[in-house]
Amino acid sequence: MKTDDFDYTLPPELIAQTPAEVRDACRLLVLNKRSGALQDCVFHDIGTFLHPGDLLVANETRVLPARMLGTKRGSGGSAEIFLLREIFNREPKTAHTALWEVLVRPGKRLKPQTGAVVDIPDAQGRVCLSIEVVDWAEKPSPGERIARLTTTLPSLDEALHACGHTPLPPYIKHYAGDEELYQTVYSKSEHSAAAPTAGLHFTPELIAALQEQGVGWETVDLEVGLDTFRLVDEDDPRNHVIHTETYSVPQKTIDAINRTKDAGGRVIAVGTTSMRSLESCYDEQAKCVKARTREHTSLYILPGYTFNVVDAMITNFHVPRSTLMMLVSALAGREHIMAAYQHAIHERYRFLSFGDAMFIQ
Known part of the structure; x- marks a missing residue:
């Protein structure tokens, strides 16, 4: 075979x-x-x-609305973060913060221990979610990191639905429906x-x-x-x-x-x-x-x-x-x-x- x-x-x-x-x-x-x-x-x-x-x-x-489009704090450069899976065993989760394994782009500008933070706006342009890259993933593939999600909204769930987009497969190019x-x-x-x-x-x-x-x-x-x-x-x-x-x-x-x-x-x-x-x-x-x-x-x-x-x-x-x-x-x-x-x-x-x-x- x-x-x-x-x-x-x-x-x-x-x-x-x-x-x-x-x-x-x-x-x-x-x-x-x-x-x-x-x-x-x-x-x-x-x-x-x-x-x-x-x-x-x-x-x-x-x-999950796991695709986050935002800007890097400080430089204002565009960034994309894809939520992979939540991490439960490294630090306490609260209503406003949690750790996730994520994919980041561009990876070269979003490295751990550099203070890299990406701010994610909602449809009205208001930042409702901030994502700080804090560590490398345990078994890293290119672009994979551990990030801390923080929001000022009543809950992270509300922030994800306000800011996130439903991810589509990579072979679907321009669907906007x-x-x-x-x-x-x-x-x-x-x-x-x-x-x-x-x-x-x-x-x-x-x-x-x-x-x-x-x-x-x-x-x-x-x-x-x-x-x-x-x-x-x-x-x-x-x-x-x-x-x-x-x-x-x-x-x-x-x-x-x-x-x-x-x-x-x-x-x-x-x-x-x-x-x-x-x-x-x-x-x-x-x-x-x-x-x-x-x-x-x-x-x-x-x-x-x-x-x-x-x-x-x-x-x-x-x-x-x-x-x-x-x-x-x-x-x-x-x-x-x-x-x-x-x-x-x-x-x-x-x-x-x-x-x-x-x-x-």
Whole structure:
């Protein structure tokens, strides 16, 4: 197995730069993982391929307004800071201050122990958040730091929402539309740096219609990190070290999985993050799924992996040479996936986060 096995040529014009005008009006490519048969559809017809007793499991995480645009105090130079994850064990958190791991640009002018502070204005130009670079990250990548966030507003949460912007993937260049369209309609806990994009196609009406049809709906919570966009650089993908993410699977979802399996239904992951959460909650020793609360997973799903929980999945079209290409290939077979992607390119499907969907069954 080589990383090149999961490469393909993605025409740049097929990388979706805007979301579908209506969430569930995007296209849907249905792939039979056994035969490789393909069917071109529209997403709002997904119920045609679901059966009473099936269970959809979605990631209810919400994208944090983590992108901060401001000026360096003193010089007035422009700066960008991206919030990665909050740090809880170095100093006490208050309503007005907290430590975060961050990415900074430009890194050369925002170094620790130099007194570097970036002031972040709100939409009216009033500074409501200040970010002081205080240390290097524990395992620094280029631009990664530890910073202290301080606000004069009643809470940091209020400041983040007043000053921050929803981060978009690096391949979406100039989108200036409604940032809420990069959130799922069922999103709740706001911790992620990127959206679980397979869920962007669902509307409240579609979810309700599927439930009336007898299809179950439950959720997990996996905090999506920026590493989700990282490509595999190693020639042998087995040498790649996958990122670690925090996830939770509530008992309610565990109970629904067990009922579904006992009744002969299918557990269907809505997206790769739901897939990783569901497979991670399987206890190999006990041979059953178990509830998890803010545990860590670095599960790396490659071809040859044995799926213990998930039977099918809804997903978007992924970046070449990515761990996500390897995950879907593990479920459907590399040959079927690569043929499906060539079909999607020929038929001018829209790719990546704002793009169209696949149902692998």
